[in-house]
Amino acid sequence: MISSIAELISDRIGTMPAGERRAAQTLIANYPLIGLKTVAEFSTAAGVSSPTILRFVARLGFQNYPEFQSALQDELAAQLQSPATRTLNPASSGGAVSPMLEATLDNMRETFRHLSERQLADIAATLAHRRGKTFLIGGRFTDPLARYMAAHLAIVQPDVHHLAGQEGIWRDRLIDMGKRDVLVIFDIRRYQDSLVRFAETAHQRGVHIVLFTDQWLSPIARFARHVIAGRTAVPSAWDSSAALFVVAETLIGAVTRQLETDGAKRIRELESLR
Amino acid sequence: MISSIAELISDRIGTMPAGERRAAQTLIANYPLIGLKTVAEFSTAAGVSSPTILRFVARLGFQNYPEFQSALQDELAAQLQSPATRTLNPASSGGAVSPMLEATLDNMRETFRHLSERQLADIAATLAHRRGKTFLIGGRFTDPLARYMAAHLAIVQPDVHHLAGQEGIWRDRLIDMGKRDVLVIFDIRRYQDSLVRFAETAHQRGVHIVLFTDQWLSPIARFARHVIAGRTAVPSAWDSSAALFVVAETLIGAVTRQLETDGAKRIRELESLR
DNA sequence: CAAAATACGTAACATACGATACAGCGCTCC
DNA sequence: GGAGCGCTGTATCGTATGTTACGTATTTTG
Numbered sequence: 001m002i003s004s005i006a007e008l009i010s011d012r013i014g015t016m017p018a019g020e021r022r023a024a025q026t027l028i029a030n031y032p033l034i035g036l037k038t039v040a041e042f043s044t045a046a047g048v049s050s051p052t053i054l055r056f057v058a059r060l061g062f063q064n065y066p067e068f069q070s071a072l073q074d075e076l077a078a079q080l081q082s083p084a085t086r087t088l089n090p091a092s093s094g095g096a097v098s099p100m101l102e103a104t105l106d107n108m109r110e111t112f113r114h115l116s117e118r119q120l121a122d123i124a125a126t127l128a129h130r131r132g133k134t135f136l137i138g139g140r141f142t143d144p145l146a147r148y149m150a151a152h153l154a155i156v157q158p159d160v161h162h163l164a165g166q167e168g169i170w171r172d173r174l175i176d177m178g179k180r181d182v183l184v185i186f187d188i189r190r191y192q193d194s195l196v197r198f199a200e201t202a203h204q205r206g207v208h209i210v211l212f213t214d215q216w217l218s219p220i221a222r223f224a225r226h227v228i229a230g231r232t233a234v235p236s237a238w239d240s241s242a243a244l245f246v247v248a249e250t251l252i253g254a255v256t257r258q259l260e261t262d263g264a265k266r267i268r269e270l271e272s273l274r
Numbered sequence: 275m276i277s278s279i280a281e282l283i284s285d286r287i288g289t290m291p292a293g294e295r296r297a298a299q300t301l302i303a304n305y306p307l308i309g310l311k312t313v314a315e316f317s318t319a320a321g322v323s324s325p326t327i328l329r330f331v332a333r334l335g336f337q338n339y340p341e342f343q344s345a346l347q348d349e350l351a352a353q354l355q356s357p358a359t360r361t362l363n364p365a366s367s368g369g370a371v372s373p374m375l376e377a378t379l380d381n382m383r384e385t386f387r388h389l390s391e392r393q394l395a396d397i398a399a400t401l402a403h404r405r406g407k408t409f410l411i412g413g414r415f416t417d418p419l420a421r422y423m424a425a426h427l428a429i430v431q432p433d434v435h436h437l438a439g440q441e442g443i444w445r446d447r448l449i450d451m452g453k454r455d456v457l458v459i460f461d462i463r464r465y466q467d468s469l470v471r472f473a474e475t476a477h478q479r480g481v482h483i484v485l486f487t488d489q490w491l492s493p494i495a496r497f498a499r500h501v502i503a504g505r506t507a508v509p510s511a512w513d514s515s516a517a518l519f520v521v522a523e524t525l526i527g528a529v530t531r532q533l534e535t536d537g538a539k540r541i542r543e544l545e546s547l548r
Numbered sequence: 549c550a551a552a553a554t555a556c557g558t559a560a561c562a563t564a565c566g567a568t569a570c571a572g573c574g575c576t577c578c
Numbered sequence: 579g580g581a582g583c584g585c586t587g588t589a590t591c592g593t594a595t596g597t598t599a600c601g602t603a604t605t606t607t608g
Binding site for chain 2: 022033067104105256
Binding site: 005038039040050051054064066 | 564565566567568
């Protein structure tokens with residue numbers, strides 16, 4: 001049963017030629033407003049010609065463009081009148097996707113439920129402290145999160161370093177770390193010995209450790225000043241780092257806000273350098 | 275301060291003559307969809323003539339009818355993009371954290387709403403196809419997502435490569451890519467020219483491109499066989515990649531499931547190697 | 549009550565929009 | 579390698595749409 005036009009499109013998008021598929025993709029991406037504009041606007045937005053748009057709507061089964069627009073409008077009208085239908089897409093329930101999504105959303109809510117405003121503010125303040133350097137490192141699967149965070153933090157403040165490469169390389173960087181510095185570690189199961197040893201040494205040197213881990217807590221929690229425990233369970237063969245990712249983004253935003261005055265200047269400078 | 279057109283109308287409805295007032299009332303009653311239809315339809319719905327409708331929109335301060343319609347569409351677009359503002363939850367507001375979380379959760383729901391089960395299955399099948407090689411690459415901030423995905427995919431199947439380092443390095447890898455290969459690209463605003471050029475060349479070589487981008491669609495969408503448009507808007511100085519991250523995790527899970535038999539053997543082998 | 553001003557609709561107009569014919573191009577399949 | 583097919587863009591056409599001018603109706607004001 002096909003109820004919405006969006007479903008109709010995603011149902012047939014596979015059988016469409018390249019140009020019409022572009023049309024379909026842009027419509028889905030800006031659903032449904034692009035479809036309410038003129039053919040010319042739609043076509044330029046999709047990067048194709050007007051006839052391709054018309055062929056696209058014809059393939060969907062509409063006699064002409066106005067009829068297609070009317071259908072979109074009717075759908076919109078129904079949505080606007082009953083907001084409940086928006087939140088739940090009946091077609092997508094039942095499949096293998098929504099359990100994954102639902103679990104992820106639950107993980108995030110749970111993660112943030114155990115995370116107070118104050119904790120986050122403290123960590124953000126720690127990260128925004130410009131006295132010392134900031135180092136970030138992660139495990140096998142979480143190192144990309146460290147990179148992601150480092151890429152953003154490095155823009156709003158100086159002395160942000162992501163520790164990459166072989167173990168020997170970042171172990172040597174310990175010599176640069178001291179009491180005023182912050183080390184952000186991502187470590188979820190299965191916890192990596194190398195990271196634990198690294199954290200221990202850093203801790204002995206007085207480094208301020210911020211740990212992102214799962215709800216079972218990496219052994220590094222012993223040495224950490226701040227611990228963020230994210231939920232990771234999802235119906236998949238893998239654990240999910242999504243909740244930690246969102247916490248990281250939240251902190252990035254908070255740090256940026258705290259460094260607003262200096263950060264803005266820095267961002268402008270960087271822009272001009274590009 | 276007048277923000278929405280509806281407010282503008284209710285502000286001036288008192289000073290309007292009878293005919294225009296009827297126009298105003300019917301617009302409010304079916305807000306805003308009647309305003310997106312033609313002048314003729316609007317006029318018959320309101321029981322007045324077309325010129326009255328035009329005088330009505332002129333009184334609201336618009337130069338012409340299309341301009342009025344554009345304003346309505348922009349307003350609608352803003353509403354549809356951030357459902358949070360519509361179903362504003364007063365209990366959860368207050369701190370700086372929950373708006374961020376709420377927006378992120380909304381982004382994910384919206385992203386998946388525009389993503390059909392079938393599309394994801396198609397993409398998963400593409401990624402699980404073991405005939406060719408899989409390459410992953412990302413932009414300035416999204417490259418960690420590419421790494422994350424690569425780290426997982428590389429475990430369940432061979433020939434998975436993350437393209438890192440300087441532009442020249444991965445440009446040279448193009449020589450290894452052909453029709454049976456898949457290139458996964460992450461590119462959100464501001465889109466990187468180097469990636470676009472890279473994608474174009476890969477496309478010319480017949481490489482199957484899977485694009486992760488934002489709702490405004492990277493220009494790479496032109497060359498992509500599959501496009502995933504994630505919502506990125508959050509109350510922060512940065513765009514959020516969290517929705518794309520979750521889609522990536524979902525795909526990782528789906529691919530792993532598809533390769534279950536072979537993948538499981540592979541995973542055991544890898545375990546024994548550690 | 550009269551006269552003026554405002555409001556409204558009918559009808560003609562011009563523009564811009566959607567539709568279509570056609571040619572070029574790439575792709576696939578002999 | 580060649581023939582056929584399908585896809586896509588350019589250019590043209592007809593028309594539906596928004597716009598405007600003008601005459602009539604209605605209200606307002608002295």
